[in-house]
Amino acid sequence: MSEHGLLGMTAIITAGLTMALGALGAALGESRIGAAAMDALARQPDEASTITRNQFVALAMVESTAIFCLVISLILLFANPFIGGAGG
Known part of the structure; x- marks a missing residue:
């Protein structure tokens, strides 16, 4: 196997692991936030509006980690400078 093929295969595996771990972490974090919000409610x-507002801010912050993982995966797959992606 050539060095180019090995780098491509490594990029694909790394992108898959990045998305899997990113989605798993975000799902666990969002479920904990939801459970804590239901307990607080x-x-x-009487504090429903404050709790809900804070819950949505926390959910947005947790979801941003999954979006960062998606961006990293897309860079590894399509714009990887080591394997001659779209940018290289």
Whole structure:
């Protein structure tokens, strides 16, 4: 196998692992945020608007990590300078 093929295969495997771990981490984080928000709403229903607002901010921050993983995977697959992607 040539060096070019080895680098391409490594990039594909790394991109897959990046997306898998990024999606898993985001899913676990979002489920914990949802559970904590439901618990907080059950304890203090009068604070629903504040809890919901803070929940959405936290969800957006957690989801951004999954988006960063997606961007890294796309760079590895399509714009990888080591294997002559779109940019190289």
